[in-house]
Amino acid sequence: MKINILQLIEGAQQAKGLTVIIDVFRAFSTSCYLFENGAKTIIPVASLDAAYQLKKNNSDYILFGERGGIIQPGFDYGNSPSHIQNERFEDRTIVLTTSAGTQGIIHATNAEEIITGSFVNAGAISTYIKKRKPKEVSLVCMGWGGKEEADEDSLCAQYIKNELEGRNNDFKQIKQFLKWESQTGSFMDLNEERSAPKSDFDYCLDVNRFQFVLKVESYTDQFKQLRRIDVDFY
Numbered sequence: 267m268k269i270n271i272l273q274l275i276e277g278a279q280q281a282k283g284l285t286v287i288i289d290v291f292r293a294f295s296t297s298c299y300l301f302e303n304g305a306k307t308i309i310p311v312a313s314l315d316a317a318y319q320l321k322k323n324n325s326d327y328i329l330f331g332e333r334g335g336i337i338q339p340g341f342d343y344g345n346s347p348s349h350i351q352n353e354r355f356e357d358r359t360i361v362l363t364t365s366a367g368t369q370g371i372i373h374a375t376n377a378e379e380i381i382t383g384s385f386v387n388a389g390a391i392s393t394y395i396k397k398r399k400p401k402e403v404s405l406v407c408m409g410w411g412g413k414e415e416a417d418e419d420s421l422c423a424q425y426i427k428n429e430l431e432g433r434n435n436d437f438k439q440i441k442q443f444l445k446w447e448s449q450t451g452s453f454m455d456l457n458e459e460r461s462a463p464k465s466d467f468d469y470c471l472d473v474n475r476f477q478f479v480l481k482v483e484s485y486t487d488q489f490k491q492l493r494r495i496d497v498d499f500y
């Protein structure tokens with residue numbers, strides 16, 4: 267199995283084979299919590315306008331997302347896992363637009379198959395890939411707004427690569443590094459509490475909490491959706 271680690275929007279455009287679009291803080295961690303809390307499907311869209319249009323045509327859809335980490339006018343929620351811990355989304359369709367994660371999905375036009383990547387389901391991702399046995403895997407780190415590399419996404423890519431190659435991971439060390447040495451995730455201290463509470467850090471780094479992957483599939487001619495696929499651990 268050939269494994270590529272790629273960076274940012276250009277990396278998403280170059281990605282081939284089974285592609286994992288990685289966004290630890292916070293889009294694809296939050297997406298896992300949404301499915302855990304009952305969401306029927308998530309429609310990832312690139313622009314705020316597309317999100318507003320979908321809501322206009324489907325008043326029961328729920329709008330999630332941010333720009334620069336901040337919840338946008340008219341949105342029901344931002345991009346925070348902390349804010350949905352006690353919320354249920356049974357049978358609800360979520361529309362999600364974020365600065366980095368959803369942009370990666372939209373730009374990965376050469377990928378054979380796309381799944382999302384985060385630490386909260388990293389083990390499930392490697393199990394899924396091992397079962398699928400693809401010739402080529404692309405691990406794409408979406409970073410800050412898809413434009414600047416971020417430690418958490420690069421470390422998540424390396425974690426998944428190590429799992430696939432049978433090498434050990436030291437997640438405790440990864441978490442300590444992200445907490446005390448890396449600048450990444452600092453927007454959680456700076457932004458308004460209602461958009462990025464500090465507790466998001468721990469929710470996004472609750473490694474292997476979920477045993478499912480999120481696969482990108484067609485929704486309509488125009489839009490894609492994320493579908494939850496449960497992966498057996500053994």
Ligand SMILES: O=C(O)[C@H](CS(=O)(=O)O)OP(=O)(O)O
Binds near residue numbers: 292409
């Ligand atoms: O809201 C977030 O967590 C980030 C903001 S940014 O990309 O770091 O500016 O968006 P995401 O798409 O979840 O990385």
